[in-house]
Amino acid sequence: MNGTHNPLRNQILEVLEFPRQLVRAELAPKQCPHDIQYDVADPVCLHCLDGPECQWLYATDEVASLSSRSLDELAQALEFAILSVAAQLAHGVHPESKCLCSSCAWLQQADQLHKQAIQSNPDPQL
Ligand SMILES: [Zn+2]
Numbered sequence: 139m140n141g142t143h144n145p146l147r148n149q150i151l152e153v154l155e156f157p158r159q160l161v162r163a164e165l166a167p168k169q170c171p172h173d174i175q176y177d178v179a180d181p182v183c184l185h186c187l188d189g190p191e192c193q194w195l196y197a198t199d200e201v202a203s204l205s206s207r208s209l210d211e212l213a214q215a216l217e218f219a220i221l222s223v224a225a226q227l228a229h230g231v232h233p234e235s236k237c238l239c240s241s242c243a244w245l246q247q248a249d250q251l252h253k254q255a256i257q258s259n260p261d262p263q264l
Contacts, residue, residue, distance in 0.1 A: 146258060150212045150251055154198050156244050157219035160226070161195045164188075194218050213255040220248050 165174050165188055176196040177183045186192065198215050223245055232242050 144209065146251070146254055147209060147212060150209075150216055150255060153244070153248050153251055154212075154215060154219060156240070157223050158195060158198055160223065160241075161191045165192060165195070190218075191222065194222075209255055209258070213252060216248060216252050216255065220245065220252060223248070 162174065168188065170186075170188075170192075171182060172180065174192055174195060176189070176193040183189060183192070194215065198219075223241055227241055227245070232239065
């Protein structure tokens with residue numbers, strides 16, 4: 139699994155940057171003993187309400203620094219990102235398909251990429 143420079147993978151990594159910044163900005167002001175680095179061994183993390191976001195942030199930090207993740211794993215990370223951005227949007231006023239804010243624009247782009255990733259994956263682990 140070396141040197142697979144699939145343009146779709148790179149696009150997904152790029153598009154994951156936006157929700158990572160969102161999650162980081164959301165978690166940063168909170169008192170985290172681990173500096174927003176999810177620790178599976180710490181019960182504090184296991185019972186933390188921000189656990190899923192934090193875990194995801196941590197996982198995508200790894201993804202960003204290496205190219206050995208499968209497209210399937212990237213698609214899963216992207217799916218989580220789409221769900222959490224969509225959940226954040228639900229709190230505000232975002233007229234469907236007319237909103238031009240960066241979150242809505244991102245969501246459309248991410249949705250497209252996610253579909254492509256699912257379709258181009260010959261062996262989805264579902
Ligand atoms: Zn919007």
